[in-house]
Amino acid sequence: SWTKAKCRGGHEVVVGGWADTDGKFRSLLAGVHRGDHFIYIGRVGTGFGEAVVKGLMPRLEALGSGKSPFTGANAPRKAKGVHWLHPDLVAEIQYAGWTDDGMVRQASFKGLRDDKPADEVEAEDPATPEATPLAKPAPAPKPTAKAALPKRPQGPVVVMGVSITHPDKAMWPDDGAGKAVGKADLARYLEAVGPWMMDHIKGRPCSVVRAPDGIGGEHFFQRHAMAGTSSLLDLVTVEGDKKPYLQVDRVEGLAALAQTGALELHPWNCQPGRPEMPGRLVFDLDPGPEVDFATVIGAAREIKDRLEDLGLVSFCKTTGGKGLHVVTPLAAEAGPDWAAAKAFAHEVCNAMAADDPKTYVVNMAKKMRTGRIYLDYLRNDDTATAVAPLSPRARPGATVSMPLTWSQVKRGLDPARFTIRTVPDLLARTEAWADYLEGERSLGRAIDRLKKRPAA
Numbered sequence: 001s002w003t004k005a006k007c008r009g010g011h012e013v014v015v016g017g018w019a020d021t022d023g024k025f026r027s028l029l030a031g032v033h034r035g036d037h038f039i040y041i042g043r044v045g046t047g048f049g050e051a052v053v054k055g056l057m058p059r060l061e062a063l064g065s066g067k068s069p070f071t072g073a074n075a076p077r078k079a080k081g082v083h084w085l086h087p088d089l090v091a092e093i094q095y096a097g098w099t100d101d102g103m104v105r106q107a108s109f110k111g112l113r114d115d116k117p118a119d120e121v122e123a124e125d126p127a128t129p130e131a132t133p134l135a136k137p138a139p140a141p142k143p144t145a146k147a148a149l150p151k152r153p154q155g156p157v158v159v160m161g162v163s164i165t166h167p168d169k170a171m172w173p174d175d176g177a178g179k180a181v182g183k184a185d186l187a188r189y190l191e192a193v194g195p196w197m198m199d200h201i202k203g204r205p206c207s208v209v210r211a212p213d214g215i216g217g218e219h220f221f222q223r224h225a226m227a228g229t230s231s232l233l234d235l236v237t238v239e240g241d242k243k244p245y246l247q248v249d250r251v252e253g254l255a256a257l258a259q260t261g262a263l264e265l266h267p268w269n270c271q272p273g274r275p276e277m278p279g280r281l282v283f284d285l286d287p288g289p290e291v292d293f294a295t296v297i298g299a300a301r302e303i304k305d306r307l308e309d310l311g312l313v314s315f316c317k318t319t320g321g322k323g324l325h326v327v328t329p330l331a332a333e334a335g336p337d338w339a340a341a342k343a344f345a346h347e348v349c350n351a352m353a354a355d356d357p358k359t360y361v362v363n364m365a366k367k368m369r370t371g372r373i374y375l376d377y378l379r380n381d382d383t384a385t386a387v388a389p390l391s392p393r394a395r396p397g398a399t400v401s402m403p404l405t406w407s408q409v410k411r412g413l414d415p416a417r418f419t420i421r422t423v424p425d426l427l428a429r430t431e432a433w434a435d436y437l438e439g440e441r442s443l444g445r446a447i448d449r450l451k452k453r454p455a456a
């Protein structure tokens with residue numbers, strides 16, 4: 001039997017405006033950078049459920065502008081129902097193709113990309129078949145009498161009851177010590193750390209970064225369930241969105257994700273079972289390449305002090321990269337909502353940047369981050385995600401987002417030492433985050449304290 005499926009391209013675009021009809025949201029006006037121009041490439045008119053629009057509109061209204069950001073010959077003109085924006089939001093879309101005049105066809109909204117600065121989104125021209133070099137296979141060696149017999153393919157390996165096919169397929173070519181990390185290694189790692197992880201991912205929709213051919217192959221970010229999703233994974237429907245989201249509510253589901261080549265887990269930061277309610281704040285410290293890690297450590301400790309001064313308890317973890325996350329668990333309470341949570345995180349970061357503008361920046365534009373730490377508060381919004389503690393990263397070295405004690409957050413800390421190979425043993429010997437659940441505090445009270453502070 002045959003299955004017919006559409007092959008749709010993906011692209012990042014910058015949102016330069018939006019359109020409504022009689023006050024009802026209809027579409028985004030999308031563009032990309034090409035040289036000195038911000039060119040218009042068409043409208044994105046599908047993929048907007050009620051909940052998506054509800055979460056999107058405050059972001060759009062906050063960036064309103066009196067003039068069009070588009071330049072070049074195809075820039076759209078002002079028309080009824082069109083609202084211009086400062087071009088700061090990056091969106092991920094799928095599309096069917098391009099018209100002869102460079103407009104995108106059948107564009108569908110997939111989500112915002114808060115992790116990518118708008119000034120890095122440029123027009124992408126697909127290579128022609130004639131210009132694409134093809135690898136030429138080397139001729140097979142001639143067999144000799146002494147030649148060793150080829151290895152027989154290894155069969156599936158079972159981890160937590162899940163058959164891991166192609167278990168030796170290299171997900172990471174180098175674990176930092178010169179050895180490849182196979183798909184079965186990934187599944188066994190998740191089996192070892194899974195019971196610890198469950199408190200931080202259970203009951204929350206969870207996006208994953210999949211790389212079925214390893215970190216050297218194609219990566220894609222999956223939010224929703226797909227055909228053939230394992231029964232070990234739960235599917236949850238969020239109000240206003242027709243497509244169900246993935247959720248990992250049993251540890252065996254981690255092995256099912258490993259089987260699909262899911263290398264990273266990014267849960268929502270909501271209360272378990274209550275996606276409409278903030279469950280934790282995440283402050284992402286993202287340093288520019290010129291910033292030494294000792295400065296990042298100092299930034300994490302400064303956020304800790306500021307949050308403690310507002311009555312909140314904080315925890316720290318590596319990101320699996322060059323930054324750190326400071327995480328604050330929140331008590332389940334009636335309100336504040338996501339908008340209030342994000343506004344609070346923004347105020348904390350703004351205060352740090354105002355006090356030390358040479359070290360910190362809140363603007364995500366890449367040109368503003370040279371020599372400074374970007375204080376990313378945007379993880380604290382409805383549907384926003386952050387990499388889970390103990391999740392691997394789809395990066396060289398098979399690094400892991402490692403929970404830390406505050407006594408470890410000091411000069412000499414090396415995030416690269418936390419890998420799929422080393423973390424299971426380290427986790428068995430650490431008390432990091434042991435009192436995480438006891439650290440839940442009221443965000444409402446912290447907001448009240450912040451409001452009572454005198455203006456700088």
